Amino acid sequence: MSNLYFIIPELFISLSVMALLVLGVFKNNSSKIIFYFSCLIILVSLAINLNINITQTIFLFNNSYLVDQLSLFIKSIILISAFFVMFCSYNYVIVNNILKIEYPILILCSLLGMLVMISSNDLIVFYIGLELQSLALYVLASFNRDNILSSESGLKYFVLSALSSGLLLYGCSLIYGFSNSTNFNEISQNFNFEYGVIFGMVFVIVGLAFKISAVPFHMWAPDVYQGSPTSVTVLFAILPKIAALTVFIKFLYGPFINLFEEWQAIIIFLSVASMILGAVAAIGQKNLKRLIAYSSISHMGYALAGLTTGTNQGIQSSIIYLIIYLIMNLAFFSCLFMLKRKDKFYENIEDLSGLSKKHPILALSFLIILFSLAGIPPLAGFFAKFYVFMAVIQKEMYFLAIVGLLATVIAAFYYLRVIKIIYFDPEQEKFDTSMSLGLKLTLILSTSAILMYFLNPNFLNKYITNILVI
Amino acid sequence: MFPILSSLIILPLIGSLFLIFIRSSEKNTSLKYVALFITFANFFLSLYLWKIFDPSISTFQFVENRIWIEGFINYKVGIDGISILFVILTTFITPLCIISVNSTITYRLKEFLIAILIMETLMIGIFCSLDLVIFYLFFEGGLIPMFLIIGIWGGDRRVYSAFKFFLFTLVGSVLMLVAIIAIYWISGTTDVEKLYELGIQEEYQKLLWLAFFSSFAVKTPMWPVHTWLPDAHVEAPTAGSVLLAAILLKMAGYGFIRFSVGLFPLASIYFVPLVYSLSLIAIIYTSLVALMQEDMKKLIAYSSVAHMGFVTLGIFTFTQQGIEGSIFQMISHGLISAALFLSVGVVYDRLKTRQIKDYSGLVNIMPKYAIVMMIFTLGALGLPGTSGFIGEFLVLMGTFKKSIITAAIASIGVILGAAYMLWLYKRVVFGNLLKTIDVKKMVDLNKYETLILSSLAILIIVFGFYPEPLIKTYATSIDNFINTINVPTELSLIEKVK
Numbered sequence: 001m002s003n004l005y006f007i008i009p010e011l012f013i014s015l016s017v018m019a020l021l022v023l024g025v026f027k028n029n030s031s032k033i034i035f036y037f038s039c040l041i042i043l044v045s046l047a048i049n050l051n052i053n054i055t056q057t058i059f060l061f062n063n064s065y066l067v068d069q070l071s072l073f074i075k076s077i078i079l080i081s082a083f084f085v086m087f088c089s090y091n092y093v094i095v096n097n098i099l100k101i102e103y104p105i106l107i108l109c110s111l112l113g114m115l116v117m118i119s120s121n122d123l124i125v126f127y128i129g130l131e132l133q134s135l136a137l138y139v140l141a142s143f144n145r146d147n148i149l150s151s152e153s154g155l156k157y158f159v160l161s162a163l164s165s166g167l168l169l170y171g172c173s174l175i176y177g178f179s180n181s182t183n184f185n186e187i188s189q190n191f192n193f194e195y196g197v198i199f200g201m202v203f204v205i206v207g208l209a210f211k212i213s214a215v216p217f218h219m220w221a222p223d224v225y226q227g228s229p230t231s232v233t234v235l236f237a238i239l240p241k242i243a244a245l246t247v248f249i250k251f252l253y254g255p256f257i258n259l260f261e262e263w264q265a266i267i268i269f270l271s272v273a274s275m276i277l278g279a280v281a282a283i284g285q286k287n288l289k290r291l292i293a294y295s296s297i298s299h300m301g302y303a304l305a306g307l308t309t310g311t312n313q314g315i316q317s318s319i320i321y322l323i324i325y326l327i328m329n330l331a332f333f334s335c336l337f338m339l340k341r342k343d344k345f346y347e348n349i350e351d352l353s354g355l356s357k358k359h360p361i362l363a364l365s366f367l368i369i370l371f372s373l374a375g376i377p378p379l380a381g382f383f384a385k386f387y388v389f390m391a392v393i394q395k396e397m398y399f400l401a402i403v404g405l406l407a408t409v410i411a412a413f414y415y416l417r418v419i420k421i422i423y424f425d426p427e428q429e430k431f432d433t434s435m436s437l438g439l440k441l442t443l444i445l446s447t448s449a450i451l452m453y454f455l456n457p458n459f460l461n462k463y464i465t466n467i468l469v470i
Numbered sequence: 471m472f473p474i475l476s477s478l479i480i481l482p483l484i485g486s487l488f489l490i491f492i493r494s495s496e497k498n499t500s501l502k503y504v505a506l507f508i509t510f511a512n513f514f515l516s517l518y519l520w521k522i523f524d525p526s527i528s529t530f531q532f533v534e535n536r537i538w539i540e541g542f543i544n545y546k547v548g549i550d551g552i553s554i555l556f557v558i559l560t561t562f563i564t565p566l567c568i569i570s571v572n573s574t575i576t577y578r579l580k581e582f583l584i585a586i587l588i589m590e591t592l593m594i595g596i597f598c599s600l601d602l603v604i605f606y607l608f609f610e611g612g613l614i615p616m617f618l619i620i621g622i623w624g625g626d627r628r629v630y631s632a633f634k635f636f637l638f639t640l641v642g643s644v645l646m647l648v649a650i651i652a653i654y655w656i657s658g659t660t661d662v663e664k665l666y667e668l669g670i671q672e673e674y675q676k677l678l679w680l681a682f683f684s685s686f687a688v689k690t691p692m693w694p695v696h697t698w699l700p701d702a703h704v705e706a707p708t709a710g711s712v713l714l715a716a717i718l719l720k721m722a723g724y725g726f727i728r729f730s731v732g733l734f735p736l737a738s739i740y741f742v743p744l745v746y747s748l749s750l751i752a753i754i755y756t757s758l759v760a761l762m763q764e765d766m767k768k769l770i771a772y773s774s775v776a777h778m779g780f781v782t783l784g785i786f787t788f789t790q791q792g793i794e795g796s797i798f799q800m801i802s803h804g805l806i807s808a809a810l811f812l813s814v815g816v817v818y819d820r821l822k823t824r825q826i827k828d829y830s831g832l833v834n835i836m837p838k839y840a841i842v843m844m845i846f847t848l849g850a851l852g853l854p855g856t857s858g859f860i861g862e863f864l865v866l867m868g869t870f871k872k873s874i875i876t877a878a879i880a881s882i883g884v885i886l887g888a889a890y891m892l893w894l895y896k897r898v899v900f901g902n903l904l905k906t907i908d909v910k911k912m913v914d915l916n917k918y919e920t921l922i923l924s925s926l927a928i929l930i931i932v933f934g935f936y937p938e939p940l941i942k943t944y945a946t947s948i949d950n951f952i953n954t955i956n957v958p959t960e961l962s963l964i965e966k967v968k
Binding site for chain 2 (some may be wrong): 408
């Protein structure tokens with residue numbers, strides 16, 4: 001029984017999912033109630049999760065599941081951001097008529113998958129979590145059934161993701177074959193430098209790189225981001241990335257730590273390629289969601305750069321990067337949800353033209369968010385990059401630092417282009433101003449977090465420094 | 471102790487917050503008065519700072535040191551004789567900019583004033599910060615408001631110029647960021663005072679120097695990365711040009727003294743030929759380019775590049791005269807270039823053209839304008855009796871000590887400077903009045919313009935005859951500064967001999 005104490009959040013979510021399904025079956029038109037309930041469930045499980053206090057790493061269920069500071073912290077982050085994602089997208093799902101009972105339930109399922117994935121200490125548990133998360137997301141991507149782009153994106157995501165899962169499984173089986181165990185602790189103990197393990201590791205990294213859309217496994221991201229309903233895109237942009245990157249950390253610094261020199265080169269390549277391609281390919285984009293897709297590719301490159309160092313500081317910098325990244329994305333998408341005119345949501349860059357004259361506050365938020373995404377001080381985005389490069393330069397990887405920072409200059413160009421359209425171009429018709437409280441609140445909170453971050457950067461560091469991975 | 475420097479930095483920011491909550495309408499003059507009140511308060515505060523500042527102490531004064539990122543970076547500000555003058559220059563120029571918006575900014579006045587006030591906060595922060603990371607924050611943060619000032623209120627090619635300004639500066643400064651982080655790992659601190667004491671190992675100095683140089687060279691601007699400046703100046707509104715010329719360019723000169731020379735003395739000595747040749751090219755080449763310009767603002771922009779060439783030349787002589795001259799030149803150029811851009815703004819507001827050929831014989835209808843413009847022209851060409859003379863003279867004196875040829879070539883720049891400035895004056899102010907000029911529009915200076923331009927003219931002349939207050943302020947600091955540069959040099963020479 002004592003084992004169960006540490007997985008109450010997961011248990012709570014899975015039981016609630018079942019209860020909500022039953023509710024959905026027996027009560028007509030219950031989609032709104034289920035939506036509210038799911039928000040509540042997320043908050044409750046967040047509260048439970050925050051209440052779990054541990055002093056050391058705890059292994060459960062025959063070492064196949066683990067609870068430590070890192071996983072608890074990331075779980076809280078995921079739950080908070082899931083709550084805000086649902087909070088801010090409520091208007092959108094109502095207006096676009098995609099609020100069926102399955103919608104919030106699927107989100108909960110994918111959340112459950114992520115939580116399991118983060119806490120897994122065994123290849124099989126890990127894979128179950130990953131697939132639960134992905135399966136729910138496939139359906140969510142194509143949730144707007146009448147829209148051809150949405151169906152296309154769902155299918156595309158499904159096919160490519162299945163391929164990557166296949167690669168991942170193949171890698172897992174190779175690792176199992178050469179190390180006689182599926183348990184992370186035992187894999188690193190029974191370690192011998194055989195090519196089979198290295199191959200296995202490469203396949204696992206490829207599978208995970210697909211999930212965080214690192215170059216060269218990024219092809220799906222722009223299409224899926226554009227095609228899915230925006231309320232799902234924001235989910236894609238935030239939650240799976242945090243989960244997958246945490247698993248990245250766990251894999252690289254867990255079972256694969258002995259292969260540091262081998263994987264370091266791979267991660268450096270993924271990181272540099274993502275930074276550069278994300279920056280260059282975004283220049284020609286016309287759709288804001290595609291733009292943010294490429295931008296998130298390049299942001300993942302920076303987050304990976306922190307992992308290449310092999311130091312605690314590097315890992316901490318990556319986690320800080322992720323958190324700031326998620327705040328910026330939340331803010332950006334809240335702005336997107338504001339672009340509504342007569343029940344139609346706009347998502348092209350041209351639609352922003354002259355926004356600053358009719359909607360000065362929305363334009364100012366866009367300005368802050370975009371400059372922060374570009375990494376201009378004193379906004380939060382700068383600090384994210386600053387910490388990462390701090391860690392990178394500590395290990396004297398100047399090449400990575402200089403390439404990364406020059407990529408920010410290229411990236412700055414397309415963010416500036418959006419700002420130019422908002423501030424310098426002729427104005428257009430007014431957008432609707434009546435927005436739900438949740439959306440406004442999310443935007444205000446996230447934007448002021450970005451703007452005020454520099455006043456007290458210790459706030460985040462304090463939590464992160466407790467997390468020692470190695 | 472009362473945190474006077476932090477209040478100087480924060481006051482404009484608070485002012486801009488105030489402005490956000492004032493309802494703006496086209497006719498609302500209260501916006502301007504609030505902004506003016508804040509900036510004047512800041513100006514008087516900085517004058518008070520100058521009064522209680524002790525010029526006989528060479529170390530940093532009014533130092534505030536607070537933990538910012540724990541165990542890592544401190545928020546540290548402080549001033550010495552070098553930086554206090556730039557702080558006062560900033561607080562002096564900003565209210566003038568705000569007075570000048572009267573006629574130049576016709577739309578979105580509130581946002582403009584907010585941008586200017588935030589800019590003032592950042593500029594004062596740059597000159598006060600004693601930590602490399604804090605310096606970088608202020609240095610880079612300035613890009614955002616300036617980008618908007620050029621882009622929203624600029625001329626026809628404003629988008630191109632704003633992008634060019636932003637990206638050029640950003641490329642230079644990201645390399646500086648790498649260098650700052652590298653310094654942290656090499657020396658364990660980014661505190662400037664501690665770094666002065668510790669020094670940085672010789673093996674790292676050259677690369678770090680180049681990284682800092684890339685940032686400051688773009689900002690100065692030095693040839694060949696000066697091309698953003700004419701575009702940005704021409705397209706920016708008058709107040710934006712004034713801020714750019716008077717203060718933003720000085721950030722780099724200040725950075726050269728404080729960081730490039732101060733932190734990496736050995737590398738600075740090593741790279742002297744590079745700096746000399748780039749400065750000479752800047753002085754001669756851009757003076758020649760300035761001769762060819764048909765746009766008044768562009769001509770003054772190129773002349774700024776040439777004048778900044780003298781500044782870099784002077785700094786890298788490492789002599790008392792050279793560095794003193796450079797600082798004097800920066801202050802005086804801050805006044806003169808601000809005055810020249812404001813003067814161009816005066817006629818631009820009336821005729822909406824900056825082409826030299828569209829003007830002639832202004833002396834017939836605008837006598838007051840002709841007088842102040844004459845003072846500024848003479849100041850720009852460095853006539854004895856104006857502040858422009860002292861800076862150039864000291865720089866040339868310092869250069870002469872080190873390299874006669876360099877000094878000789880640089881003096882040609884002085885002659886060329888006289889040529890383009892006097893020619894500009896002759897074409898615009900003298901001659902017969904053009905028939906195309908609408909006499910009714912070309913009224914003489916109004917009271918606001920008279921106030922701004924005459925205060926600048928008086929300062930230019932006063933500092934020309936009586937430079938003592940400025941020189942006294944920074945003399946001890948520079949004395950001390952030169953000693954700190956020279957000590958490690960001699961030591962390393964001794965080591966090499968052994």
